Amino acid sequence: MDTAASPSKVGVLDKAAMILGTLASGPFVLADLVAATGFPRATAYRLTTALEHHRLVARDAQGRFVLGPRLAxxxxxxxxxxxxxxxxxxxxxxxxxxxxxxxxxxxxxxxxxxxxxxxxxxxxxxxxxxxxxxxxxxxxxxxxxxxxxxxxxxxxxxxxxxxxxxxxxxxxxxxxxxxxxxxxxxxxxxxxxxxxxxxxxxxxxxxxxxxxxxxxxxxxxxxxxxxxxxxxxxxxxxxx
Known part of the structure; x- marks a missing residue:
């Protein structure tokens, strides 16, 4: 799973890109997303729900985070x-x-x-x-x-x-x-x-x-x- 592209030095965008890259490998509950990215729980939740607002992230039937329809x-x-x-x-x-x-x-x-x-x-x-x-x-x-x-x-x-x-x-x-x-x-x-x-x-x-x-x-x-x-x-x- 390649989620670690070169940082752009725009921290919030780099973190959002890392979340999207992580979700490309499948559904994640918040705890697993925190473990995969290394972000603090509050940061992971704030960014993921912001991406969800823009439909770049969605939730499956079990409530796990997945890539959203806006990407398609x-x-x-x-x-x-x-x-x-x-x-x-x-x-x-x-x-x-x-x-x-x-x-x-x-x-x-x-x-x-x-x-x-x-x-x-x-x-x-x-x-x-x-x-x-x-x-x-x-x-x-x-x-x-x-x-x-x-x-x-x-x-x-x-x-x-x-x-x-x-x-x-x-x-x-x-x-x-x-x-x-x-x-x-x-x-x-x-x-x-x-x-x-x-x-x-x-x-x-x-x-x-x-x-x-x-x-x-x-x-x-x-x-x-x-x-x-x-x-x-x-x-x-x-x-x-």
Whole structure:
């Protein structure tokens, strides 16, 4: 974890940057954040809540500090315009074809961020708002974003994950991933990779829905659609 870049000599900014760098490795309760940064508890709390006010930091369902949605918005404004512009109609078409919720995720450290989504107008949905910060330990999108990583990142990412190295080997072989009740009981998902010109995975297209519709083998009915949508976005990225 690289949280110790050269100080800028603007102390408060250096400390804020260190907090953000620390949170890139995953959720932290305040006590662990204090231990990781070496800041006094009052300082860590004051800076972290200030960053939370500006949506650079958020809290997960357990109340732990995580990277906030504003980071995804800033990232989108600095070079991902073509991908995001294309994602809207591609996800909407995928939603209309499958009848299920669709999302686009990018990895940020040890978390993944939803940067685009399309929800069906009615029925049981898996609503994930744009800017949602989710863990890299569960879900088919996390599998996609980890499966093709370098060996060090790959093995580090598997620590505490709900999926195994063997599962990710299968993901690489077939080109898509599925999950069943990993992130949320009763829900399933299928994801496929979006790649850049160097063939690096830069995002994951995901279809999510209830098990009662997707069954215990969601990839059987949805993998082809997910891969097709991801390939359409890969073409945008590679020709932008």
């Amino acid at each position: 918005e800033l990232s989108a404004a600095t070079g991902e315009d073509r991908l995001l512009t294309a994602a809207g109609p591609v996800l909407a078409s995928l939603r209309d074809t499958t009848g299920e919720s669709t999302q686009l995720y990018r990895r940020h450290g040890q978390m993944r961020i939803c940067i685009a989504t399309a929800e069906p107008p009615t029925g049981m949905r898996d609503l994930v708002p744009v800017g949602s910060v989710l863990p890299m330990k569960v879900g088919s999108a996390a599998q996609i974003l980890l499966a093709w990583e370098d060996p060090e990142s790959f093995h580090q990412g598997l620590q505490g994950a709900r999926f195994t190295a063997a599962a990710l080997s299968s993901v690489r072989r077939r080109g898509w991933a599925q999950s069943i009740s990993e992130r949320e009981p009763g829900m399933a998902s299928v994801s496929a990779p979006v790649r850049d010109p160097s063939h690096r995975v830069v995002a994951a297209v995901t279809i999510t829905g209830p098990l009662q519709r997707l069954t215990q083998h969601p990839g059987t009915q949805l993998a082809e659609s997910a891969v097709d949508a991801a390939d359409r976005l890969t073409e945008v990225v590679c020709h932008s």
